[in-house]
Amino acid sequence: MSQILPPLNWLRSFEASARLGNFTRAAEELLITPAAVSYQIRSLEEHLGYTLFDRSHRSLELTRLGQTYLPSVAKAFSDLSIATVSVFGQRDIKPVRFRCLNSFGQLWMIPRWRQFQTLHPDVPLQMISASWAETLNPDQLGIDIRFGDGSWRDGAVDFLFNDPIVPVCHPDLALDPNGDVLSQLIEAPRLDIMGVIDTWESFFRNLDRDPGVRTPGLQVDQTLSALELSAQGLGHALVLESLAQPYFDTGRLIRSSDHRITSRHSHYLVTPGPRRGLAPEAQVFCDWLKRETATQVSGG
Structure with a gap:
């Protein structure tokens, strides 16, 4: 088995590069140089006998075999982290404290809380709700889930997902699908969210x-x-689709029309420094968050 299993540092470089999208960001997280990351991945490819990344594009893209291999590698590291915490660090484990906007916490995170607890029962979570993104204080907070343009300078910024924007309304305010829906929507009562772009x-x-x-x-x-x-039927609202989904599921809201636009802002994961420096249980939460948002983007 030892002859088949590649060195773990090669696998770590592969997982980080695939998750972060380039060798430089992977190197920052792993606290090594980009050249070292590139060397370890080429060594892994030579060891396996197959190419994991397609280097013909300007961006770093996984080959089909790389896409197949990545979930197993990522899960293996996550399992190792949680096993280490469970066996050796149970008495010293601290809750994973993260901050997010109220809407994201109530409508995206809470519906998935039980799923995380089922997968990782030994990792307690503490959610801090906020109205607006503020500077990250590493002494009080380790993880921030933000919505914006990703240009913050107070931590390591990791893209999560971009969400389309859709118009929604109460079923009683449904527009006539046989008419000009956009013209109807222009004339309809609408709600405004202050401060959005x-x-x-x-x-x-x-x-x-x-x-x-x-x-x-x-x-x-x-x-x-x-x-x-x-x-409550007081007007049409323009919101992120993922946040409206719980309302669609219960029938409290419907889409005003099939039109949508791409949001100019996205959700990001912000940490005080490279994720490699986070506590193991915090890394477990970040890995889960990345997998869950990736599943949402792919429609899984």
């Missing part, structure tokens, strides 16, 4: 429609409030 005006202009001039509707500062008001 993707507004109703940008939504219509993105679809080559003139939104005209209107008196702002009900204004709130959080997506969660807009969803609740919309679910």
Whole structure:
């Protein structure tokens, strides 16, 4: 078996490069040089006899065999981390404290909390809700899940997923699908979320429609409030699709139309430094978060 199993540092370089998308970011996390990462991956490929990355593109892309191999490698490291904590660090284990926006916490994280507990019963979580992203304080907080353009400078920034923006409403406010839905939506009562970059005006202009001039509707500062008001039939809301999904599932909201636009902001994972420096249980949570968001993006 020892002759078949590649060195673990080669596998770690492969997993980190595949997850982060390039050798430089993988090197920062692993605290080695990009050249060392590249060398270890080539050594792994020679050991296996197969190419894991397609280097003909400008970006780092996995080959089909690399895509097949990655989930098993990632799960193996996650299992090793949690096993180490379970056997040797149970008395000293600390809760994994993470911060996220209220809407993300209530509508994305909480529905998946039981799933995480089932997979990792020995890793306690502490969720801190916030209205807006603030500077990361490593003494008080280890993990931040943010929504924005990813340009923060107070930590290591790791892309999670980009979410389409969709219009939603109460079933009683459903528009006539046989008519011009966008024209109806322009005239319909609408809710506004203050401080967002993707507004109703940008939504219509993105679809080559003139939104005209209107008196702002009900204004709130959080997506969660807009969803609740919309679910009460007080107007159409423009929200991230993943946050509206629990409302779709229960029938409290429907899509106002099939139109959608790409959000100019995305969700990111922010940590005080390279994830390699996090506690094992925090690494387990980050690995799970990356896998779960990747599943969402792929439609799994």
